[in-house]
Every structure is written in structure tokens, then in C-alpha cells.
Amino acid sequence: MPKPMSAPARRGARRGAIVLLAAVLAGCAGTGERLSNVVTPYKVAVVQGNFVSREQVQMLQPGMGRQQVREILGTPLMVSVFHGDRWEYVFTLKRPGVEAQTRKLTVFFKDNVMDHVEGDEMPSESEFVASLTSKVSKPKVPQLEATEAQLARFPKAESAVPGPSPAPAAPPVASYPPLESPRR
Template sequence: MNRKVSLLLLLLSLTGCGSIGFPGVYKLTIQQGNIVSQEMIDKLKPGMTRAQIQFVLGNPVLADAFDSQRWNYIYTIAYPDQPVIKQELIIVFEDNRLIRFEGDYVPSSAKAATQS
């Protein structure tokens, strides 16, 4: 009898190691960083000053300590039970003026040119 109870307790404790999640647990969507819209990207023009870029995009998430001519705008969103989505925009300055930007964003004019 004691052996059956021990076996039953062992089996019940092993069910907690299963891959089935606990029902009813709410998982949050987590957003971090700067939200950058297509409208913001389309406002970026070569020659803009740092203040103008900051007005359009806000403060950068990461200002490179070793390269003051580069600002990073990073946005991540983590939906429950899905891979994390990461978008990055790198602003490059020369003499405190925008010379280019790179990353996951493309101006609307460039999108239109590649589609035609």
C-alpha cells in the first residue's frame, strides 16, 4: 500500500514537468526603445543638424561612447509565444550634419523606385 502511494505521488510530481503551460496565465507584450514610423524616416534629409534629427526622431536609445558621429535608434517588441522583433536605425553624422542613415528602414522614395 505504501509503495502504491509513493508511486502515485511520484507520478503526480512528474506531471508538473510537462510541456503544457499553466492555463489562464496572461503574458504581456513588451515594447522597448524608440518607435520610428515611415513618416519620420521620410522627413530625414542629408545635411540636417543633430537638433533637427532629435526633433524628428526623439532622443537616441544609444549614443555610441566611442563614436560621437553615430546615433542608434533601436525598437524591440516581444509578443507572447513569438520571436522577438527588432528594428534598428543608425544615424551617421559628419561635422554634426546627417550624411546617411542605415538599418531596417527605407525612405518611401527608395521603396517606390525598387517597386517600379
């Protein structure tokens, strides 16, 4: 039969259990929003469809064949089975922290020849590239050189008077142990 615990041992065990319970409860309390905002997952930019520029749309002329339109604009994002006389070009760019960009263009065909084009106002290539650059402010670069006024605030260092230089000391004699033990 086990021996009962003494009163001081029981109090010590009870205090230890209370401290352990308090530590567990403090750990479960969480840190709220602070910690979850410190570590954020990487969010990738999502690009769907072919970008169609204003220059490409201006190259399209009524009467062009499907192959010519495909060479200028690329493969359409959607070709409907029910509407074989039109191609849908939809371009979407979703980036974290930036509003999603969506551009739509529909090319209509009549007898396998382009009839007309409808869609959003397309940006030029340079306008599109300019919209991709992030507006990150450049940090202030610290000044690496002090001006004369800043240097004047510090006391002048006393120049060392060159004296006779001591004669160079002889290098210490090196003593190395033998690499192999002597033969017996």
C-alpha cells in the same frame, strides 16, 4: 512494558501502511506534460527602443542639426562614446507566440549636422499597427433565433381557453410580535 499488537491489528496496520505508501508513490509519479501544459505563466510583451516609422525617416534631410533629428526620431537607444558621430535607433518588440520584430536605423553626423541615414526598411505607422493585431479567429456565434422550418418540427402547444378568472383572495392577516417588551 507495552502490550504486543494482536495479529488482526498487525495485519490492519500493515495494510494501512501499504495503502498509504501506494498513495504517496502515486502522488510522486506526477502527471507528466499534461498538467504542466494546462497552467502556463503570463508572458508580457517586451518593447525596447523607439519605433521609427517610414514617414519619420522621410522627414529627415541632410544638413539637419542634432536637435532637429532628435525631435523627429526621439532619443536614440545607443550613443557610443567611441563613435560620437552616429546615433543608433534600435526597436525590438517581443511578444509570446510571435516572432520578435527588430528594426535598426543609424543616423550619421558630420560636424554636428546630419550626413546620411542607413538601416532597415521601416514600415509605415499603419503597417506597424496592422502587424500588432493578433490573428485570433473569432468563435462561431450561436444562432439565437429559430427559423420557421425549425419551429415547425415541434408540436403546436394547445392554447389555453380563457375562463372566468377567480376573485382575488383577501391578503392574509399579518401578526407581528411587539417590538419592545411590555413594561412591568
